[in-house]
Amino acid sequence: MDTSQAPARQPDGDPAVAPARLIDFELAAKTAATLSTPGPRLTGAEVQAVVADLRAHAEASVAHVHEISGLEAARDLRDSEVLIVDRTSWARANVHSFEAMIDAPLRAAAAKHADKISGAAGEVGSRVTGAEMGAILAFLGSKVLGQYDPFAPLKRPHIPAAGRLLLVAPNIVEVERELGVDPTDFRLWVCLHEQTHRVQFAAAPWLRDHLLEAIAELVTGMLSKADSLSDRISQLLSEKTSLSSLLQDDHDKEIMSRLTAVMSLLEGHANVVMDGVDASIVPTVKTIRQRFAARGSDRGPIENWLRKLLGLDAKMRQYADGQRFVSAVVKEVGLEGFNRVWERPEHLPSEHELHHPHEWVERMGA
Template sequence: MTSPADLIINWDVARATASRLVPPGPPLRPAAAAQEVADLRRAAAEAVGYVHTITGLSAAEGLGEDQRDVLVVDRPGWSTANTESFRRLLTPALEAVAEKKPQLVSEGSSAQVVGSAATGAELGGILAFLSANVLGQFDPFHSSERAPAGRLMLVAPNIVEIAQQLNVDRDDFRLWVCLHEQTHRVQFAAAPWLREHLMSSISTLSASTLSGVESLPQRIAEAVKSLRQEAKQDRAGQHDDAPAAPARNRLLEALQSPEDRAIMSHLTAVMSLLEGHANVVMDAVDASIVPTVKTIRRRFEQRGKNRSPLEKLVRKLLQLDAKAAQYRDGQKFVGHIVDTVGMETFNTIWESPEHLPTEHELHNPDKWIERMGFTPQG
């Protein structure tokens, strides 16, 4: 029997669309491609030891010896894997929506067939774009006999292409990329509860967002009314000392229920923490580990400023630049905590959900230190 979730999104269309639209990677002869795979696997194994040394997390011990959950893929392979990840992650929310709105899953109806295919095509287009821009990814939501607690994917053609564009040492660049992704693998090994915690939050938010269609007109009207009121106050000079957030952000916030905003705030803080922590680990790497690390950092950061107009547009639509800003905030949070109370004390953040920072604490790390009852180092 077809799952209700599969009637809302046509996953076959998503997979096929992504495979069709994926741009070709750099040409490699079979022998060169096989060598790249071997080199990436070696770099992935080597990176774990450095992550262990930098973070002091005991969960990293032995992870470099187990390569069963390390997958080196091409662009179509990455998009296919992520189609399955989205399916697994969204199924609970989609089934909840289907239960409330059975009209969406009237199997065989023209609305169901066209709607699910259109949604699948949209998802496939997004995955196709991302497949050419992702260097690596730890997928904590994957579970299989070979990789029961998530898997690490390294996108070989993208790593080759970016290393060529930056004209940097290939061995150093592989290790630099693997350090970031293996840090994520270690995070989830250190916090085995984190996978289910995130899945629960994402499912709740997704179900609420997908099922709230009927209330959108009223919420939009309320948002517009609120924005007009603020505009009047601005003209009256009542907000001179407290500039308001951009109108688009306020509108998006108004379209969410208080419960949705709370979950979104929590997810933002957690994802910023994970990425910020990985960036701190990468910044702790010096020339003794990656000899050309300064050159790689400088050229990689410069590359982000030279995007094509089309890529800039797509990144805006997907809010990738907004996410990058959030991750920089996470890096500042982690760096401040480590500098103030030390890495060992910071590592208590992985012990339970209660230790995770709120979004407010993410921007005010001393508040987290105070809540946790830690004393700054002398």
């Protein structure tokens, strides 16, 4: 996609100063931009049509999410915005969000270990981790179809408080062509999934801060135990080692367990909503599901290796666990009973309850 012709709005704002140079976020954004590929090439008129079509489908999908999920928060999502972006803009937005998520723990680690990050060694370490982050985001930026970003406002105060929904136009076009599916149906199908995440955070306005606190606590704990801050940050970014091996005490493991449960819940719930979409909403939904599910079998050896390195397949298994949990709870107590999960942090399932949904139901008194 020739993004120079695209009217798509890009996430903006001046990059924040990297805290104590532990990560060179500016270099991360530049690296992602350099390594990102543009995607399918379209004419200016085609780009305009894709952007307009995605925006229209994003708007139309809200009513369907409301009906399927039973969440009243889907009635009005004016507290956040929808952006149609290219791959580079998606990567830049995620650099900003990553910076927002770990800004506080990085500053704390920098203050505590100032002797380890001063001078040339610290500068080199920050650039290495920045470049690594950019390379990872460039790869992911060619795969992601959409994303709800709840953390954007933390570094960009002019952005609406609830966050923003990013739809990656070139990737959506590329996949719909690859699968040979109806573009109109596929774009609505994608929007339905991503708008579900937007609705989740609208239904649980406390969820962003809840996640942020857990992430900050986990990162702070892991960095405080590091012999080499730059090595530990590099490990956190690339997951070149098992994440569980980086968790050195029970407290860190407990936090990671809670985060795993929440992320599994969010994706699992979105998948259940997608399962509620029938031909009356997306006429060719059966074909789309079949071809999209089979898409993974066509990956090349390099992509399979990268996915294993980044832990993406493990994440997909976690999402399947979340889907089984949501389906089981809805079957037992209905949508109204399940939707209590969005009321307060104490209602979130533990990782154990994720695999034993009846125990969550019993705890809720449903």
